[in-house]
Amino acid sequence: MHAKRMNWIDPSPTVGIANKVAELKAKGEDIVSFSVGEPDFDTPKHIVDAAKEGLDKGMTHYAPSNGIPEFREAIAEKHLLDNNIPCDAKHVIVAPCKHTIFMTCLAMLEEGDEVLIQDPAWVSYEACVAITGASPIFVDTREHDFHFKPEAIAEAVTPKTKMLILNTPSNPTGIVMSKQELRGIADLAQDHDFYILADEIYEKIIYDGIHHSIASFPELFERTITVNGLSKAYAMTGWRIGWLVAPLDIQKQVAKIQQHSITCIPPFAQHAGIRALTGPVGPVNDMVEEFRARRDLMTKLLNELDTFEVEKPEGAFYLFPKFNSDKSDFDFVEYLLEETRVVVTPGSAFGPSCDKYVRFSYAASRERIKEGIERISVENHEDVLKPPV
Numbered sequence: 604m605h606a607k608r609m610n611w612i613d614p615s616p617t618v619g620i621a622n623k624v625a626e627l628k629a630k631g632e633d634i635v636s637f638s639v640g641e642p643d644f645d646t647p648k649h650i651v652d653a654a655k656e657g658l659d660k661g662m663t664h665y666a667p668s669n670g671i672p673e674f675r676e677a678i679a680e681k682h683l684l685d686n687n688i689p690c691d692a693k694h695v696i697v698a699p700c701k702h703t704i705f706m707t708c709l710a711m712l713e714e715g716d717e718v719l720i721q722d723p724a725w726v727s728y729e730a731c732v733a734i735t736g737a738s739p740i741f742v743d744t745r746e747h748d749f750h751f752k753p754e755a756i757a758e759a760v761t762p763k764t765k766m767l768i769l770n771t772p773s774n775p776t777g778i779v780m781s782k783q784e785l786r787g788i789a790d791l792a793q794d795h796d797f798y799i800l801a802d803e804i805y806e807k808i809i810y811d812g813i814h815h816s817i818a819s820f821p822e823l824f825e826r827t828i829t830v831n832g833l834s835k836a837y838a839m840t841g842w843r844i845g846w847l848v849a850p851l852d853i854q855k856q857v858a859k860i861q862q863h864s865i866t867c868i869p870p871f872a873q874h875a876g877i878r879a880l881t882g883p884v885g886p887v888n889d890m891v892e893e894f895r896a897r898r899d900l901m902t903k904l905l906n907e908l909d910t911f912e913v914e915k916p917e918g919a920f921y922l923f924p925k926f927n928s929d930k931s932d933f934d935f936v937e938y939l940l941e942e943t944r945v946v947v948t949p950g951s952a953f954g955p956s957c958d959k960y961v962r963f964s965y966a967a968s969r970e971r972i973k974e975g976i977e978r979i980s981v982e983n984h985e986d987v988l989k990p991p992v
């Protein structure tokens with residue numbers, strides 16, 4: 604019999620959908636997938652070349668568990684210069700971003716603790732918290748255009764609150780938190796003595812707002828674990844390179860888990876990571892500009908459909924529209940897949956309040972965006988898709 608804790612988590616719905624899409628595609632079906640959480644671009648060539656160079660240099664053995672020193676230094680420098688976080692290499696651990704979140708939860712949480720999570724939020728936070736025995740507490744953000752407002756957080760804080768998970772720019776909504784909102788959260792963390800896990804993986808995919816790191820408030824560094832990585836901005840999801848920056852007492856605890864689990868990230872991949880952080884920024888800027896054009900296109904086309912309502916988000920590569928149908932979000936997604944071969948992700952995969960929403964990823968070409976939205980146009984599905992209420 605499996606451990607009790609396995610009953611506290613479900614399989615990832617997004618990975619489940621990706622597997623189903625792969626199966627249908629393998630059968631030759633023409634699927635338009637708006638469910639993917641990864642850029643469809645190739646990793647920039649100078650980064651691939653650096654990995655090859657690393658392999659040629661024989662960087663194929665174990666690396667230091669926390670990361671190779673030059674990479675940790677480059678990461679610390681990036682956070683100091685771009686994000687104003689007062690850190691250096693000793694605060695860094697290199698690991699896949701998702702694994703840094705998992706390790707942080709394991710190192711920090713236990714039964715009886717409560718963790719505040721914005722609703723909706725990326726699906727794995729809930730699982731990473733729940734597997735430790737701690738309780739995820741969702742804070743509904745719909746009333747505030749999905750912003751994680753200090754006023755709403757203040758109502759949810761209890762003496763058991765141990766941590767708050769903050770994701771800006773956000774998956775699935777694309778909102779970008781303002782400096783003032785972060786200041787409010789920072790004050791609450793100080794007043795009520797809780798930690799912050801700040802997931803900034805979409806930091807560079809931002810169109811209108813400005814990204815701020817909560818760990819840049821001087822008094823917040825000691826209670827913030829900032830996680831980030833190369834997956835999204837550099838189109839490197841398959842490389843599994845991310846990191847955390849944490850105060851030393853927390854970094855040391857997480858380091859033990861890393862040593863006893865994945866040991867290290869392949870050194871040739873880290874070698875490429877150094878090139879990503881220190882090399883030309885042109886390729887990243889080009890990808891962001893293409894994402895901007897897709898965001899504009901998809902927002903316009905979806906709003907024209909007259910069953911979805913969505914604002915243009917400031918960051919990430921997702922739209923999170925409300926839909927109007929008698930169907931539940933899971934049934935609606937199933938319907939779209941069966942009838943139109945278009946794949947989106949049900950809103951309640953991201954939080955309990957969002958069963959009338961779906962997530963569209965625009966990590967797909969403009970041609971495919973036009974094709975997919977044409978397929979689901981209301982005229983073709985009047986019995987299921989209704990105008991917004």
Ligand SMILES: Cc1ncc(COP(=O)(O)O)c(C=O)c1O
Nearest residue numbers: 640699700701725774804832834
């Ligand atoms: C908000 C958020 N954080 C973390 C991750 C995980 O990133 P990685 O694949 O680099 O581990 C994702 C991936 O979808 C994400 O959307």
